[in-house]
Amino acid sequence: MIDVDRADRIDGPLLVIEGFGQAGYGELVEVHGPTGTHLGEVLSAGEDAAVVELWGDTTGLRARDLRVRFRGEALRLGVSREMLGRVFDGLGRPRDGLPAPVPEARLDVHGAPLNPAARDYPQDVIETGISAVDGLNTLVRGQKLPIFSGAGLPHDELASQIALQARLTGGNEDDAFAVVFVALGISHDTAAYFRERFAASGMLGRTALFLNLADDPPMERIVTPRAALTLAEHLAFEHGMHVLALMTDMTNYAEALRELSARKNEVPGRKGYPGYLYTDLAGLYERCGRARGRSGSLTQIPVLSMPGDDITHPIPDLTGYITEGQIVLSRALHRAGVYPPVDVPLSLSRLMKDGIGEGRTRDDHAEVAAQLFAAYARVREVRNLALIIGESALSPTDRTYLAFGTAFEHEVLAQGMDETRTIEATLDRAWGALSRLPMDELQRVSYAQLTKHYRDAREERTRGHA
Amino acid sequence: MSLVGHLIQVTGPIARMRTVAPVGVLEHVLVGHDRLAAEVISIDHDRATVQIYEETVGLRPGEPVHGTGHPLSVVVGPGLIGQTFDGIQRPLEVVREAQGIYLRRGAAAGLPPRRWRFTPALAVGDVVGPGAVLGSVPETPLVTNRVLVPPTLRGTLVRLAPEGDLDDTDEVACVRDAAGAMHVITLLQRWPVRRARPFRERLEPDRPLITGQRVLDTFFPIVRGGSAALPGPFGAGKTVLQHSLAKWSDAQVIVYVGCGERGNEMAQVLEEFPALVDPRSGRPLMERTILVANTSNMPVAAREASVYTGITMAEYYRDQGYHVALMADSTSRWAEALREIAGRLEEMPAEEGYPAYLPSRLAAFYERAGRVTTLAGDEGSVSVIGAVSPPGGDFTEPVTQHTQRFTRAFWALERELASARHYPAVSWKGSYSFYADNVAAWWRAESGLDWLALRRRAADVLEQDARLEQMVRLVGADALPDRQRWVIDVAALIKEGVLRQNALHEIDAFCSPAKQVRLLSLFVELHDEGASLLELGVPLMQIRERLDRGRLTRLKESVANDAPELIDEVWHETRRELASLRRQAEEQAKGAAA
């Protein structure tokens, strides 16, 4: 630890200390000024100058009027299982008035990459009780599956419902489950919403909350997910827990990064975001998975709002390039009153394929999901056509697609915010919707599955009608 | 290893040093007390800039830099196959044993030491030139490693190990050059990572690299020694396709470079490949595969190096006379690593922040693909397939554009196809290959058919269908005349029954050339047969009633690769069905005339 009692220049978020050659690259720096304490890290360690990047707000800070402490190591977080049930600020300090738990270890918040050869391929399903997820976009332990949303869409409801209902399938009911909730620049109201929902279901005890709210320093947002994931990794790989990290809203995180980059005068990339946004986001999202010889897992659900509902915007785009699929919310379905309004064609769980099937979920799962996608794609074409030529001019087959579309949206996709369905029930509902189509149209399911389910579903439905 | 200087500044993966002893550009140096792997990228008087391949947090000015006296190199020799390396060729399994589940820095790991059974092919006294085969060791049941005289050496063999077991660092041979200097050759050798390995002569492509993917082999083929670009937005299927190529293509050695992508994907390969069996040899796929895994969260400089590490190993097997295929997923992450490093060096950015030398780096990389006569006079090849991840799926961005210039096959993945779950989402409108003429003779010999013509007829149906698409959207297919609806019907069958291929299906994952040709012929013949019936006045409804479309489109999954003649049987049956329509129509025509 070295103290320096001055700086030479303050340039936006950058602090320059000339003639100081003992800084280590990336080490944590504390700056004590009249406006309080700021944290930052060494951006450039030279023999004749050190450049420090500060995370807090630097207005009012004067170069001559401060003390700079070089901490000799990168930012560390004391982690412990006792942090479950507690609330922390964006830098991991208690925010609930209680003393900090005694740490089991103090870890560099930047983490270290998991050795690819030490990873286990994630294949065990997490049942969320939500048909649109379990049936069509199955979540797997160790996966990163973001929710792409937009202003006014019910992503908070969906994310919290997933967190509340999530349970392990396959006889591992007793395995310890934990939630790490990471608020990034969201409002007090939204944070309170999550807290209340967790509390109401008795889940707060297994949840650690890291809150960087809208009125907290935006630059601390750069640290918040790192601190939270450091705890999550510790719980997953040292305590063998199954951890679900919910991070909302990643758009606020990326904007903080953009702001910092602009203030450092870096060459801007697309839409002003720095060229290293991919690498930076990957440094967060890749902190996820399973490790050989460890029983726990770390699953991430980052939530982000797509500026202008544009999926090609750099934030969703780069996220999609890193995560293992995405759940996209649809404004049209939301307007039509469907909850959760999951945009089926655009959503995808990439790890689903090896997590489902006989012995894992059900033997018809893959085929049913494929058939639903294909048939629903056709529904959209037929609806467009009906707009032009009128429903009555449609061929009889096309009309069955309209019936299927409605059934699919209302009987499979839609469900209550507190409603839990088993995967079994989801698949049965799917057959109910598919049975509206003539058997010939079901080209993505095998004859074997058709014989097993199609007629039954049809009869079941007509009996229901009678 | 000697002290060459001291650090004067550290900024992320880039550091500057003051030199106290001579050091070369591209020299492999070890930075700091932890001896982090690094490379000298420029020298200016007594200052040098180095690029560091490991995490640099905590590194301070004043720390020492040691030289190694040689450029950053790849170790080549038996034992590479079956390994997983990071971007600068550290075997990750060895690192894991030393360090646990997380990657820590300062891992100095080499290949695990092994003994090999060497069989000499020459004798003492023989005159040997660069690349001459001294002998061989069985590397895996699928790959015999040929021990070569290094590409720069010529002389007389003064010693050669007899048949027997050798450590990988034991002397295999000793060569006296013209100047009388003695050169000891071991099984493990070094080659500078950024330098292409020499060969005697470049050859024209002569035969396809069979990928087992119908849409590629039939419509957009690649050749042995060819290069292909695989661009597509996220989730369009680049990685699944690259994995399929690594699994099923008929190369003899596969180098798979996971460059700046996901850890779970590498875990998947490590889980799947050892359990999968090569359909041609019946052996586990891992026995012909080398993995390079520098995931997106691993150091960015090592990501930049990873494609070179990969292609150097690929060339090493080419030089032994093998047909090698390299998959790089994703070259965009490599380009972005270049951009990040250029930014740290405060170089002048060109297009979209990429350095001005981006195109020349891409060109030089794809130039290393090719079919060649090796220095020893054998034939070998390196085929390169590079995935490209354009921001926003926009193909006009620099990496896609330049890659397109330097590759000869372009496999464009389309978001629309992917979201309709039509995989592989290779666009039949936006893709192309310049290799079709190179492979036509091979296909003709293989199938006994005029392959180019067959392919053209199928492409023609798809083109007509594309033109009708707009109409269908406006008025519905049912409003079109039978002739056009038939084109749409057959196009749908071709899309479903030929182009679509399920990478996860036990049978359909890989399609043999014989099966591909038969499937395609079936639908092309069906098209012509139906068109001629319509000419005779047979209503489309009747043709449709006689077709079991589900059966036809499922042939790809129901017919095994080694029983393609079953497809012909189904076609004969189908034709018999249709023949009755023809008879009816002809009788009716006769009746009407009478």
Ligand SMILES: Nc1ncnc2c1ncn2[C@@H]1O[C@H](COP(=O)(O)OP(=O)(O)OP(=O)(O)O)[C@@H](O)[C@H]1O
């Ligand atoms: N040939 C295929 N057969 C079956 N499913 C496929 C196929 N290709 C792609 N998919 C599906 O699409 C998903 C995404 O594919 P993939 O991971 O290859 O995309 P990508 O283009 O590599 O995306 P990114 O650029 O984000 O890495 C897969 O997880 C799988 O569900």
Ligand SMILES: [Mg+2]
């Ligand atoms: Mg990919």
